[in-house]
Amino acid sequence: MTISPPVSESDSRILKLYRSSIGKKLLTGITGLAMSLFVVVHMLGNMTLFFSAEAYNQFGHFLEQVWPLTYLIELVLTLSVFLHASLGIQLWLTKRQARSEAYAVYESAGQSPEKPSYQSLSSRSMIVSGAVLGSFLVWHLLTFKFGLRYSVSGSEMRDLARLVIEAFQQPLYTVSYVAVFSLLALHLRHGLWSAWQSLGALNQNVRPLAYGLSLIMAVLLVLGFGILPLAIYFGLLS
Numbered sequence: 001m002t003i004s005p006p007v008s009e010s011d012s013r014i015l016k017l018y019r020s021s022i023g024k025k026l027l028t029g030i031t032g033l034a035m036s037l038f039v040v041v042h043m044l045g046n047m048t049l050f051f052s053a054e055a056y057n058q059f060g061h062f063l064e065q066v067w068p069l070t071y072l073i074e075l076v077l078t079l080s081v082f083l084h085a086s087l088g089i090q091l092w093l094t095k096r097q098a099r100s101e102a103y104a105v106y107e108s109a110g111q112s113p114e115k116p117s118y119q120s121l122s123s124r125s126m127i128v129s130g131a132v133l134g135s136f137l138v139w140h141l142l143t144f145k146f147g148l149r150y151s152v153s154g155s156e157m158r159d160l161a162r163l164v165i166e167a168f169q170q171p172l173y174t175v176s177y178v179a180v181f182s183l184l185a186l187h188l189r190h191g192l193w194s195a196w197q198s199l200g201a202l203n204q205n206v207r208p209l210a211y212g213l214s215l216i217m218a219v220l221l222v223l224g225f226g227i228l229p230l231a232i233y234f235g236l237l238s
Contacts, residue, residue, distance in 0.1 A: 021094065024087045025194075031084040032191050038077055039184070043224040050228070050237065053161035057152055060160040085134060092127045129187040136180045143167055168232035181225040185218035192217060 016023075049056040063070050144167070150159035168174050192214035231237040 024091050028084060028087045031080040034080050046228050049161060056161045057157055061157045088130055129183045132183055165232050168229040174229045174233045177229050178226045182222055185222040189215050189218040
């Protein structure tokens with residue numbers, strides 16, 4: 001007979017929190033914010049290519065030089081992605097199980113001047129946009145992180161600029177990239193303000209402002225990520 005080790009009161013509380021809908025939403029919000037921060041840093045890194053190919057390659061080389069930190073960040077991000085996806089699927093399944101029948105006509109609950117509803121296309125398509133983003137992430141990593149390794153002439157530095165420019169000269173990758181990041185904006189529009197709400201940082205007065213700022217940030221991210229591939233594809237950057 002196997003005797004299970006005793007579970008402490010603190011462990012029991014943590015498990016109860018994780019298993020609860022509130023706990024899952026809380027962890028989804030935390031992991032979502034962590035990934036959003038990375039997305040912003042990634043976008044700013046992409047912008048260095050507008051200065052010069054040398055600046056972009058030096059930025060990539062710097063990340064390779066500080067590999068212990070880079071690997072740690074990648075590990076945290078990988079765990080965040082899997083935890084975020086897992087929790088999102090669990091919440092989606094719980095919501096579906098709680099609803100015995102699909103509604104013939106979708107109606108937003110609580111829609112009134114006093115208590116407006118924040119349900120939208122972005123909030124209702126989180127599971128779909130998340131699945132597409134996860135699939136694209138694999139393609140993106142295979143293309144750039146694990147893709148062809150060009151070297152800068154006379155140096156051991158990787159020529160990432162050449163790889164990026166070659167990728168975005170291809171119509172399929174350029175269109176897919178812009179489309180997926182438009183979908184990311186849709187995902188973030190709901191995810192950002194929902195994350196702050198899950199963390200208890202919003203009240204009824206602040207919520208409309210947070211919702212508006214989330215929309216603005218989502219649009220800025222689309223523009224930030226879309227301008228580079230389009231500039232390359234149309235020959236404005238080479």
